[in-house]
Amino acid sequence: MTSAIPATKIPARAPPSTARLRELDLAHHLPAFQSYHLMQTLGGSRIITRAEGCYIFDADGNKILDGMAGLWCVNVGYGRAELADVARDQMLQLPFYNTFFRTATVPGVQLAAKIAGLTGGKLQHVFFNGSGSEANDTALRLVRHYWDLRGQPKRKIFISRWNAYHGSTVAGASLGGMKPMHAQGDLPIPGIEHIMQPYKFGDGFGESEAAFAARAAGALEQRILELGPERVAAFIGEPVQGAGGVIIPPRGYWQQISAICKKYGVLLVADEVICGFGRLGHWFGHQHFGVEPDLVTMAKGLSSGYLPISATVVSHEIIELLREQDSEFNHGFTYSGHPACAAVALRNIEIIEREGLVQRTADVTGPYLNQALQRLAAHPLVGEVRSLGLIGAVEIVRKKGTNLRFGDKEGTAGPVVRDRCVANGLMLRAVRDTMIMSPPLVITPAEIDQLVATLEKSLTESVALLA
Ligand code: PXG
Numbered sequence: 001m002t003s004a005i006p007a008t009k010i011p012a013r014a015p016p017s018t019a020r021l022r023e024l025d026l027a028h029h030l031p032a033f034q035s036y037h038l039m040q041t042l043g044g045s046r047i048i049t050r051a052e053g054c055y056i057f058d059a060d061g062n063k064i065l066d067g068m069a070g071l072w073c074v075n076v077g078y079g080r081a082e083l084a085d086v087a088r089d090q091m092l093q094l095p096f097y098n099t100f101f102r103t104a105t106v107p108g109v110q111l112a113a114k115i116a117g118l119t120g121g122k123l124q125h126v127f128f129n130g131s132g133s134e135a136n137d138t139a140l141r142l143v144r145h146y147w148d149l150r151g152q153p154k155r156k157i158f159i160s161r162w163n164a165y166h167g168s169t170v171a172g173a174s175l176g177g178m179k180p181m182h183a184q185g186d187l188p189i190p191g192i193e194h195i196m197q198p199y200k201f202g203d204g205f206g207e208s209e210a211a212f213a214a215r216a217a218g219a220l221e222q223r224i225l226e227l228g229p230e231r232v233a234a235f236i237g238e239p240v241q242g243a244g245g246v247i248i249p250p251r252g253y254w255q256q257i258s259a260i261c262k263k264y265g266v267l268l269v270a271d272e273v274i275c276g277f278g279r280l281g282h283w284f285g286h287q288h289f290g291v292e293p294d295l296v297t298m299a300k301g302l303s304s305g306y307l308p309i310s311a312t313v314v315s316h317e318i319i320e321l322l323r324e325q326d327s328e329f330n331h332g333f334t335y336s337g338h339p340a341c342a343a344v345a346l347r348n349i350e351i352i353e354r355e356g357l358v359q360r361t362a363d364v365t366g367p368y369l370n371q372a373l374q375r376l377a378a379h380p381l382v383g384e385v386r387s388l389g390l391i392g393a394v395e396i397v398r399k400k401g402t403n404l405r406f407g408d409k410e411g412t413a414g415p416v417v418r419d420r421c422v423a424n425g426l427m428l429r430a431v432r433d434t435m436i437m438s439p440p441l442v443i444t445p446a447e448i449d450q451l452v453a454t455l456e457k458s459l460t461e462s463v464a465l466l467a
Pocket of ligand 1: 071136172300
């Protein structure tokens with residue numbers, strides 16, 4: 001796209017010193033999920049200044065391998081000039097327009113069609129939002145509205161799972177199963193129920209995979225029957241729970257969940273915010289598990305995090321009913337389908353396709369990560385390693401062959417290992433005592449070796465620290 005508006009030369013401005021930035025951070029900036037007291041004690045945040053490929057750089061001169069792809073999102077890696085060019089061109093052409101008044105934008109329409117092609121089947125209609133949380137809010141409101149229109153107004157309950165993450169808005173945090181989040185702001189809102197998660201290492205240790213799958217999926221049927229099927233609107237789940245600790249469900253779990261939903265007429269919502277866009281070696285996680293949801297929510301990898309955008313993809317059956325009943329969906333965000341974000345997302349998908357990143361994850365880098373992690377299985381601190389595509393977890397235990405944790409409470413060892421990883425130049429997250437990873441999909445086998453070797457070194461250093 002050529003622009004009529006010439007490029008403006010902006011004089012370079014030197015940023016404040018790192019020390020000054022830390023002062024300003026402490027004085028004014030409230031970061032996410034943080035103890036503001038601890039922030040003061042520790043002297044502020046690590047300031048990330050730039051990134052390239054799979055590496056981030058901080059203001060103190062450290063180069064760090066980003067084992068988390070930012071926050072599960074930078075699937076195409078950092079430093080893609082083409083995404084910046086597309087954003088710039090679109091901002092000059094049309095920086096903003098809304099979708100409220102029977103108006104649409106070129107990239108918004110193109111992106112909706114592109115996403116519908118990727119989800120396929122009955123998933124043909126796309127509602128845009130700004131974040132993963134909003135995508136789930138949209139799903140909740142649309143599903144409840146749908147059941148009203150279907151003449152089943154009692155069907156309002158969403159069933160989710162403990163330890164699920166579906167966002168931080170009022171509906172997102174309510175749908176999620178994070179108890180510390182529920183404890184703040186009087187959540188969950190009414191009409192949301194939680195059942196057990198399919199976490200075999202934690203909740204089905206020693207049980208056979210088949211028995212555990214049947215028990216975990218059976219919990220859905222049991223809850224539906226307790227509540228009365230006529231009151232249950234939908235089940236929502238991440239194909240693989242990410243923030244909960246990379247919980248890869250046992251074989252057969254998703255098939256059973258899908259069959260139970262069908263049996264009781266309950267809609268299935270797949271939250272693909274983390275699993276979407278190649279993370280599991282398929283475009284979407286539900287495709288890996290072979291189930292067809294009625295709604296799919298997505299964010300993060302949709303734009304590789306270069307700009308904020310999310311989508312709620314809806315089945316034809318649901319939208320047909322709204323059409324038939326001529327019902328207006330009274331819902332939308334100023335930034336729904338933001339043209340610059342949509343243009344970046346479109347080009348991001350094009351990069352994923354052009355570079356074959358989904359297939360590469362399935363055939364090359366996913367299996368490579370899986371193999372490399374096996375090297376850690378013998379480590380004295382490791383109770384289990386697991387991965388699927390480019391998402392993985394390493395469980396830290398006090399006693400090999402068990403799932404017993406260090407310390408009086410969970411989450412004693414994880415932060416110790418995590419701090420060693422960061423000190424050794426690897427950004428990983430610890431969910432309680434589970435080390436989790438989700439690197440950019442462009443990661444090379446050599447970088448995977450570096451990731452695993454750094455984690456191994458950090459585990460070994462942690463043995464003495466935990467003794
Ligand atoms: N669903 C899933 C599955 C997610 O992982 C959201 C919804 C919400 O997306 P937004 O864009 O509203 O943040 C997420 C977000 C963590 C962590 O600690 C994970 C997320 C967000 C923040 C922290 O791993 N995932």
